[in-house]
Amino acid sequence: MTVLFFAAARDAAGTAQLQLPVPAKVTLAQIQQQVLRHAGGLQPLQSLLLWAVNNQYALPATTVQPGDTVACFPPVSGG
Numbered sequence: 001m002t003v004l005f006f007a008a009a010r011d012a013a014g015t016a017q018l019q020l021p022v023p024a025k026v027t028l029a030q031i032q033q034q035v036l037r038h039a040g041g042l043q044p045l046q047s048l049l050l051w052a053v054n055n056q057y058a059l060p061a062t063t064v065q066p067g068d069t070v071a072c073f074p075p076v077s078g079g
Helices: 008-013 028-038 040-045
Strands: 002-005 018-021 050-053 069-073
Touching: 002 008, 008 040, 028 040, 028 050, 028 069, 040 069
Parallel strands: 002 069
Antiparallel strands: 002 018, 050 069
């Protein structure tokens, strides 16, 4: 599974992407825990981060499968 990081999340993670081995079916919450273990710099941003699975905003209970793409990014703002 590929996890992509954008903007401040990329800076905090220290990488643009991470490859994670996952079992057949997990929740996004489980993926988030793995990501935070591998990219500890994200810990301070944890409560602010938004997550998407296959280009769709996702909740922690969302089912994630091998081959899916997960994206992690800070809140989007602009004007």
